[in-house]
Amino acid sequence: MDVLVWLIPISLFLGAVGLIGFIYTVKSNQYDDPEGDSQRILSKEWDDHPKP
Amino acid sequence: MSTATLSACPACSAAPSAQDIAARAAIRDVKLTLSLPTIHCSACISAVEQALNAHPGVNDARVNLTLKRAQVDAGSAVTADELVHTLAAIGYEAHELDPGSAAVTATDKAGRDLLMRLAVAGFASMNVMLLSVAVWSGAADATRDLFHWISAFITFPTIAFSAQPFFRNAWSALKVKRLNMDVPITLAILLALVTSLWETTLSGEHAYFDAALALTFFLLAGRYLDHRTRAIARSAAEELTALEVPRAWRVVDGEEIQTPVADLHIGDLIRVRPGARMPVDGEIIEGRSELDRSLLTGETLPVPAEPGTAVSAGEVNLTGPLLLRATAVGQDTSLHRMADLVAVAESGRSRYTSLADSAAKLYAPGVHILSALAFVGWYLYSWDLRTALNIAAAVLIITCPCALGLAVPAVTTAASGRLFKRGMLVKHETALERLASVDTVVFDKTGTLTAGRPLPLGLDRIDDASLSVALALAEGSAHPLSQSLTRALRDLAVPPAPVTDLTEMPGYGTQAQLNGQTVRLGRAGWAGPSQNGGTGAVLSIGEQVVEFTFADDLRPGAEQAVAALQAAGIHVALISGDRQAAVADLAARLKITDWTAEALPGDKSARIQALQDGGAKVLMVGDGLNDTAALTAADVSISPATALDAARVASDIVLLGGDLSPIPSALTTARAATRRIRENFRIATLYNIIAVPLAIAGLATPLIAALAMSTSSITVSLNALRLR
Numbered sequence: 170m171d172v173l174v175w176l177i178p179i180s181l182f183l184g185a186v187g188l189i190g191f192i193y194t195v196k197s198n199q200y201d202d203p204e205g206d207s208q209r210i211l212s213k214e215w216d217d218h219p220k221p
Numbered sequence: 222m223s224t225a226t227l228s229a230c231p232a233c234s235a236a237p238s239a240q241d242i243a244a245r246a247a248i249r250d251v252k253l254t255l256s257l258p259t260i261h262c263s264a265c266i267s268a269v270e271q272a273l274n275a276h277p278g279v280n281d282a283r284v285n286l287t288l289k290r291a292q293v294d295a296g297s298a299v300t301a302d303e304l305v306h307t308l309a310a311i312g313y314e315a316h317e318l319d320p321g322s323a324a325v326t327a328t329d330k331a332g333r334d335l336l337m338r339l340a341v342a343g344f345a346s347m348n349v350m351l352l353s354v355a356v357w358s359g360a361a362d363a364t365r366d367l368f369h370w371i372s373a374f375i376t377f378p379t380i381a382f383s384a385q386p387f388f389r390n391a392w393s394a395l396k397v398k399r400l401n402m403d404v405p406i407t408l409a410i411l412l413a414l415v416t417s418l419w420e421t422t423l424s425g426e427h428a429y430f431d432a433a434l435a436l437t438f439f440l441l442a443g444r445y446l447d448h449r450t451r452a453i454a455r456s457a458a459e460e461l462t463a464l465e466v467p468r469a470w471r472v473v474d475g476e477e478i479q480t481p482v483a484d485l486h487i488g489d490l491i492r493v494r495p496g497a498r499m500p501v502d503g504e505i506i507e508g509r510s511e512l513d514r515s516l517l518t519g520e521t522l523p524v525p526a527e528p529g530t531a532v533s534a535g536e537v538n539l540t541g542p543l544l545l546r547a548t549a550v551g552q553d554t555s556l557h558r559m560a561d562l563v564a565v566a567e568s569g570r571s572r573y574t575s576l577a578d579s580a581a582k583l584y585a586p587g588v589h590i591l592s593a594l595a596f597v598g599w600y601l602y603s604w605d606l607r608t609a610l611n612i613a614a615a616v617l618i619i620t621c622p623c624a625l626g627l628a629v630p631a632v633t634t635a636a637s638g639r640l641f642k643r644g645m646l647v648k649h650e651t652a653l654e655r656l657a658s659v660d661t662v663v664f665d666k667t668g669t670l671t672a673g674r675p676l677p678l679g680l681d682r683i684d685d686a687s688l689s690v691a692l693a694l695a696e697g698s699a700h701p702l703s704q705s706l707t708r709a710l711r712d713l714a715v716p717p718a719p720v721t722d723l724t725e726m727p728g729y730g731t732q733a734q735l736n737g738q739t740v741r742l743g744r745a746g747w748a749g750p751s752q753n754g755g756t757g758a759v760l761s762i763g764e765q766v767v768e769f770t771f772a773d774d775l776r777p778g779a780e781q782a783v784a785a786l787q788a789a790g791i792h793v794a795l796i797s798g799d800r801q802a803a804v805a806d807l808a809a810r811l812k813i814t815d816w817t818a819e820a821l822p823g824d825k826s827a828r829i830q831a832l833q834d835g836g837a838k839v840l841m842v843g844d845g846l847n848d849t850a851a852l853t854a855a856d857v858s859i860s861p862a863t864a865l866d867a868a869r870v871a872s873d874i875v876l877l878g879g880d881l882s883p884i885p886s887a888l889t890t891a892r893a894a895t896r897r898i899r900e901n902f903r904i905a906t907l908y909n910i911i912a913v914p915l916a917i918a919g920l921a922t923p924l925i926a927a928l929a930m931s932t933s934s935i936t937v938s939l940n941a942l943r944l945r
Contacts, residue, residue, distance in 0.1 A: 173364075177371065181348060188344040195336055205286030208263035 253293040253301050254318040257308070258644050258862070258877035260289055265313070272311050276304060288453065289641075289877070290318070314878060316862075332448055338383040339441040345379035346434035350927070353431040357924045362424075369421040372430040376414065384410055384437045386444060400585045402622055406440060408589075409433075409617035416614045419607065427611060432618045432926045439934045443627035446634040453641065454648050469493075469500040472544065483551060491545045493538045495699060495727075502554045503545035505530045509727045510541040511700065515667045515845065523701070525744065535846060540700050541727020575651040576898055577629045584622060592616040595917045612919050618926050619916040620909055621933075628901035628937035635944045636894035640887055644878035645859075652873035654898075655857040656891035658838045662786055662884075663829060663851070665843035666797035666807055669861065670783075671773035672879070675702055677709050678770045685715065687767045691760050693717040694731045694742035697724075702758050702771060703731070703742070730758070738763045772806060776861075778882030783811045785885035792837070796820050796828055798847050825851035842884065844868050859884065890944075897944055901937040908933045 194200070260269060266284045269291060273282035278296040285292070293304060301317035308315040352368040360368060387410070390403035410433050417428040471480040472490040482500045485491065493499060495510065511523035514536050523539055526532065532545065534554040549555070596613035600606065637647045647653060664670050680688065692710040695703040696717060720733035720740065730743010741748040742760045745768075749761035760767040786793050795816040797804045804818035817828065825843075829851050832839050841848070841855035844864035852858035852871040860872040861879070869875055876883070912929045915921050921929075 177352075180351060181375075184344050184348050188340060191340045191344075192337065195333055195340070200336065202285040202287045205266060205284060208266060208286055211263040212267050214267055 253295060253299070253304065255291045255293065255301065255304060255308070256316045256318050256877075257284070257289050257291055257313060258316075259314050260284065260286060261642060268311060269308065269313055272307055273304060276307050279304075291315075332445070332452055335386070335441065335445045335448055338386070339438070339445050341379055342383035342434060342438040342441055345375050345383075346431065346438045349375055349431045349434050353428075353923065353927070356428075365426075366421065366424050369417075369428045369430070372428065373418060373421055376417075376430040376434055380410060380414060380433060380437060383441060387437075387440070400589075402581050402585060402625060405585055405588045405617065405620075406436070406622065406626070409614070409621065410436060412610070412614040413618055416607075416610050420611070423607075425607075427923050429614060429618060429923050429926065432923060432930065435927060435930060436618065436621050439621075439930070440626045443630045446627075447630035450630070450634045450637045450647075451650065454637065454646055485547055485550045487547050487550055489547045489550075491547060493543045493545060495538055495540055495542060497538055499532050499534050499536045499538065499545070501545070501547040501551075502533050502549035503531070503547045505532060505543050506546050507544035508541050509729070510543050511539040511727075513537040513539055513701070540698070540725070576654055576895070576902070577625055580625055580902060581622075584625060588617065588620045588622075591620065591913065591917075598917075599919065608919070612916065615916045615919075615921045615926060616913065619912045619921060619929060621930050625905075627934055628905070628941055629898055631938050631941035632894050632897045632901065632944060635941055636890050639890055639944070640874075640883070643883040643886065644876060644880065645883055645887055646875040646877055647873070648875060649873040652857055653891045653894050655838075655873070656840065656888060657895035659791070659840040659857060659888060661792045661794065661832055661837040662840045662842065663794045663796055663832070663855065664783075664813075665825075665841075665845065665848045665851075666795060666799055666804055667773065668844040668863065669842055669848075670776060670779045670795070670807065670811065670881070672776045674774040675705050675771035676774045677706050678772050680709060680713065680769075683767055683769075686718075687760060687762065687765075688713070688715045689718040690720070690735060690740050690762055691742055691767070691769070693720045693735075694723070694733060694740060694760070697731045697733070698742075700730075702769075705771070706758070706769065735762070773803070775807075775810070776879065776881055778880040780811060782881040782884045783813060785882075786888075787812070789885060789888070791888070794828075794832075796825050796851070798822075798825075798845075822847040822850050826854040829854045840888075841872075842881075843872075859887075893944055897941055901940055904936055904940065905933060908936075 199206075257265075257269065260266065266286060269284050270282050273279055273291060273293055276295075276299065278299040279293055280296065281294040283292050284290070293299075295304075305315045305317060349372045352372050356365050356368050384407070387403045387406050390401065391407040394401040394404060413429040413433040413436075417430050417433070420426070420428050469480055469482050469485060470477045470492040471485065472478075472492050477492055485501055489501075490506075491501060491503065505526055505528050507528060509528075510526045512526045512530075512532065513523055526538075526543065531548075532543075534549075592613045595616045596609045599612050600609035603609065633650065633653060636653055640647055683691075688710055691706060692715050695706040695710070698704075718735055720735045723731060723733040725731045726743070726747075729747045730741060732739065732741045732743075734740070740760070740762050742758060745759045748759040749766040750759075758769045758771075760769065783793055792815070793813050795804065795808050795811075795813045797807075797816075797818055798820055799818060801818040804816055808814070808816040817824070820828070825848060829839050829841060833854075833856070839855045839857075841852050841858045842860070843849075843852055843858070844860050845868060848860075849868050849871045852860065852868060857874070858872040859874045859876060860868045861876045861881075862869075863879075864872075864875075874887070908929065912921070912925075915925065
């Protein structure tokens with residue numbers, strides 16, 4: 170059971186990383202156009218290099 | 222100081238001015254927002270973005286498919302009109318939006334706030350669930366206590382942050398001594414926390430931390446979906462309002478000054494250009510023109526206007542510039558008075574209680590009584606406060622209103638999203654439920670079934686020489702009848718006659734010389750005598766007189782919409798303020814047998830009342846001010862985006878595109894959605910019938926509570942997603 174001392178903090182840490190990542194995506198307007206984003210994947214534009 | 226700068230670095234003296242120029246350019250660079258009601262796929266996105274980016278002067282254009290808008294960052298030379306034309310050329314309908322209106326540019330703050338709380342609740346509930354699984358699978362003694370304590374440390378701050386919307390709503394309801402859905406939710410969460418903490422301090426076996434978090438998470442998900450649907454509808458509705466022109470040209474000492482409509486006063490002189498809408502009620506003191514009153518009265522044909530004619534706000538000036546003296550402004554104009562009357566009248570939507578509301582009315586007191594009874598019963602039976610409180614908390618958690626809080630928003634979101642994709646904007650939250658019960662559809666004529674664009678009739682009965690003279694004259698005028706005649710004749714490849722001295726007489730028509738003869742095209746009585754009461758235009762070549770008659774063009778999709786509704790067994794009626802003959806003609810074309818012409822606004826709403834008294838559920842589709850009373854009286858109402866502001870406000874659903882054909886499918890979607898909501902209520906009831914007795918009997922463990930709650934939430938959500 171000693172392993173719990175490590176595993177619980179690790180699981181909380183990983184969860185927190187996910188949460189912070191999510192907060193970052195919200196703050197940078199990534200949920201403003203979910204419909205458009207799902208369609209843009211299908212477009213061939215900017216397939217070779219990212220939009221400048 | 223400038224000399225010092227010069228001596229140190231000659232280039233620096235140039236730098237500030239360069240910065241100034243850059244700053245000025247940045248100010249002059251405009252952000253335009255266009256509404257694009259018809260886009261729907263990735264091909265549309267790239268076509269629109271490429272067309273906009275290729276337009277000279279455009280720096281960047283980005284399409285937002287969710288809101289059906291494009292944001293364009295462009296130089297000062299670019300106007301929205303050009304962009305609208307560019308898009309029209311590649312087949313996309315576009316409207317400019319007022320960038321000053323907050324809804325167009327502001328990001329959705331409340332939505333983000335909810336999303337953040339949802340994310341935190343999700344994160345915490347997963348972690349706590351992980352710890353709880355260990356407890357359920359047999360962790361005991363010190364390990365169990367440790368896990369409970371960690372759960373408590375995660376849960377308390379999370380609930381304090383994430384459940385705030387519920388606490389706030391519950392508190393505001395309790396302050397005015399009322400019960401709403403949030404009261405039992407808040408009570409369940411708080412009671413679960415208190416009993417779980419108590420259990421944990423006493424090294425007890427049952428803690429409901431995971432249940433409290435999962436409850437918060439599921440309900441926040443429902444709340445977020447609900448918010449998103451409404452936010453999209455609200456911003457799109459505000460966009461339409463932004464289409465209204467808020468400025469007028471006031472004449473002071475012979476000079477025209479652009480003035481906000483709100484700042485106009487009685488007695489001001491106002492210049493109204495051809496094509497513009499009257500900003501105020503007034504009297505014409507200079508100029509001759511014709512007025513389009515169709516939005517106010519439903520009349521298709523223009524009305525002549527000359528000095529002394531009284532005009533009302535909302536009428537459109539067609540041919541010549543007019544000078545008005547304002548007799549009523551702002552809230553006192555007849556337009557506003559009529560709109561206010563509508564606002565006061567009791568509307569179909571206020572009479573209706575939504576399915577969710579009527580369920581909540583049963584639910585909220587029921588749950589409180591049930592859990593109070595469980596508490597009192599167990600306390601009297603065992604004289605053990607801890608057990609009694611534990612069971613009361615379990616009852617509250619088990620009866621979690623997931624079907625109400627999550628399933629209804631999930632269904633409405635799915636249905637509204639579907640309708641939005643087809644170009645219909647659902648403005649009111651109970652509109653779908655009311656739409657589902659409709660068995661009678663009443664249409665207005667002008668501007669609703671017809672596009673408000675006149676088409677010349679019987680051109681093949683007129684000789685070619687007259688047609689070519691007519692084309693030459695019609696080309697010289699911006700009047701709608703002339704323009705439609707020009708288009709029709711050009712399509713027939715008629716060559717224009719070589720006329721000279723072409724002049725337009727505003728309010729009358731155009732006149733020119735041909736081979737020494739005076740030729741005129743215009744109003745009957747001026748251009749020449751007329752046989753059929755002067756409903757069209759008259760062409761005179763010397764003594765010879767030719768008459769053109771016009772009929773209103775059908776709106777795209779009108780025929781299909783009416784046919785599909787009739788095929789679905791729905792009674793279709795037509796009520797118009799227009800003349801008998803025009804209405805009869807249209808009714809025959811659309812095969813509508815039940816029609817009424819020359820109806821006053823009061824007649825329209827009276828007719829709808831009569832239908833309702835006969836037990837019918839009426840959907841009204843209309844666009845003019847004369848329809849607003851009827852739109853309000855009907856059980857549910859639809860208006861096109863081109864409708865007058867007051868009509869759009871009065872209606873529950875706005876058609877964003879020019880096409881009427883989505884109306885029948887909206888009825889189908891609404892029926893499917895309502896069926897789904899009822900099914901979800903049945904699922905939730907069934908689940909409560911099984912789970913509540915277990916909880917009251919004291920057999921519910923946190924594991925059973927978690928399983929039951931998740932199963933019911935997921936079942937109802939999946940059922941909502943089945944909506945196709």
